Amino acid sequence: MTAVATETIYLSVAKEFSLTPGARKREDGEDSGEQFLDECLAPKYREARKQGAVLFVDLDGTGGYGTSFLEESFGGLQRMYPAENILDHIEIKTEDEPYQKADIERYVAEANDK
């Protein structure tokens, strides 16, 4: 159990970022996907990769998500690291809206198509 705890880095959107995630870019409004990527997701992902840990992203507890926010966050992270599949190092918890896991997988798969 201790080994699992040390190899997992936890990131809760509701607790560490915002209860009301917004749109895609900073200029689109408060709590954007771009802001989340820059301030939370990318630093935690880098930390997880450095430690060889899994990044556990908890999407539950917020009001909800727009597609642009999720695409910019996870698709944006994939665009930062095009050589690797970011989902190999990320585990997503979304019990409130389970379909979002498949949506994120699609955004990541299509991230570098643009």
Place this chain on the structure above:
Amino acid sequence: VKKFYKEKKWREQSRRRQRSELRRRRHRNVYLSGRRKAPQKFNPRTKAGTTPIQSYEPLPVPKNFSLVNNPEEVLAFFERMRRMFAKKKNIRFDLSKVTDMTADAITVLVSRLKDSRYTRGRNYLGNEPENETLRRKFTESGFYKFVISNTKPKNRDYGSIRARATHKVEGKTALELITFATERLYGEYRKRGGVYKTLAESMNNTRDHAAGNRKGPEKWWAAVHFDETAGKAIFTFVDNGIGIFKSRDLAVLQEALRILRIKKNTDLLRKMLLGEIESSTGIPYRGRGLPSIYDCLKRGDIRNLVIITNDVYANIENNDYRTLKNEFDGTFLYWEIFR
């Protein structure tokens, strides 16, 4: 006579009369000051003792005042309203004969009355429905928060209308509206991710497309109304922009029409909802919003989704797509959630 006036008896009598007259005057002044009206403020539109200079032309509101259920007649009404204001006429709205009314029409009415592009600075006034239930529905809809009126409804808990003139997508406003709805439906806040997503995508759509070539942000209006009898909450989102089919991406849409051999906007909307525009054309169109709203409907997160934009009316759940005779300037979305 001069001798008489000098007599003591006369002088005393005269003094008594003067004192009596003074008392009477003082008493009268006190009485009148209590009855005197407060001085009126200067109003350039009125002259003392006359009726207002401006005249109002009557405009009857359709008996079935529901954009969702009676789109052609209600859109014709809004067009008449626009033309009358354009002709610099003041309007007296007559709602007395309204027999059916839904919250969506009230939201659109508010959005247009608060839009100077429609009212052109003209004045308007109106009455309330004669029907007791409809009058209550009307007064408690949140309408009176946006107009000057003597009517102050005691209970405003059945409707909440929010307006923002901003390019921003506001998650906080979306959460406020959902909280309003779920607290009345369930007695407590409950997460409704599908509604949040639909509101966020609607705001995003207005930000991206509604203003067209006009300068400045296009205002959007989001409203929620609680229908206690039906046990449902009704959400309305409206912008008075240029609509989906006249947006900046017209060239993209026209290209999509050409490739897909689509002749009607109703067919184009179907394709957009299914997310087929992007896949068929290969154009990097920011078209995830409408498909994700459609996904929310398919999952049952929202019900009875209706989209009205330009010449298209679409009740998506009933697969009822119509080409409208009277166009809607802007984009209108309506959906419901049930207890």
